Amino acid sequence: MxxxxxxxxxxxxxxxxxxxxxxxxxxxxxxxxxxxxxxxxxxxxxxxxxxxxxxxxxxxxxTQRRQTLERALAVPLAAGRITLADGRIGIRGSVLFALNSDQLQPEGRELLKSIARPLAAYLRERDEALMVSGYTDDRQVSDANPEFADNWELSAQRALTVTRALIAEGVPSSAVFAAAFGAEQPVSANTSAAGRANNRRVEMAPVPRLQRTRASSDAK
Structure with missing residues (x-):
């Protein structure tokens, strides 16, 4: 057991x-x-x-780049000739052009000359392009200047004029282009002389460059 x-x-x-x-x-x-x-x-x-x-x-x-641009634009900003908001530079139309004209005034030409170099440096550092946009008020320009068919044409010619002036002052042609908005996208009501003056403007805004695809590059 x-x-x-x-x-x-x-x-x-x-x-x-x-x-x-x-x-x-x-x-x-x-x-x-x-x-x-x-x-x-x-x-x-x-x-x-x-x-x-x-x-x-x-x-x-x-932030450093934006501050550099702001310092470069300090004088015209202080004088009220341009505005700077969210990276967009706004210039009153009366500073650049006479009413219903696409020819730069001396003051406008000098202003563009003073900001071209800092703009070129800013775009180069960010590898961006500059969109130059033209805007008008809602009054038909053809009634006052038959040279232009409508506000679209006037805003386009003004944007092109500013673009060419910046290129002449050293901004690479590959880093700037023009756009036209006519009387669209007003910043003020077109019910007063002051409001219409605000809407007659040119804006410049850095935008991402368009990247070419390998296929399109090879095709060229």
């Missing part, structure tokens, strides 16, 4: 070994999974931190 009891005890002991071994394996698997998750979380945090630092550095650089 003692032999049988001993055999049963040994049998129970042998049966309990696999249970503890399986538990140990499970704990090892769980520990390994936890370590992998922890490593993954740390890696994601590091990536987020790197991305955040890059964005902060980019914003600081953008």
């Amino acid at each position: 003692s032999a049988d009891f001993s055999s049963e005890v040994d049998g129970d002991a042998d049966a309990s070994v696999p249970v503890w071994a399986a538990f140990g394996d499970l704990m090892s698997i769980l520990l390994g999974a936890f370590v992998l998750i922890l490593v993954g979380v740390i890696a994601v945090q590091l990536q987020l931190e790197v991305k955040l630092n890059q964005e902060i550095a980019q914003r600081k650089l953008e």
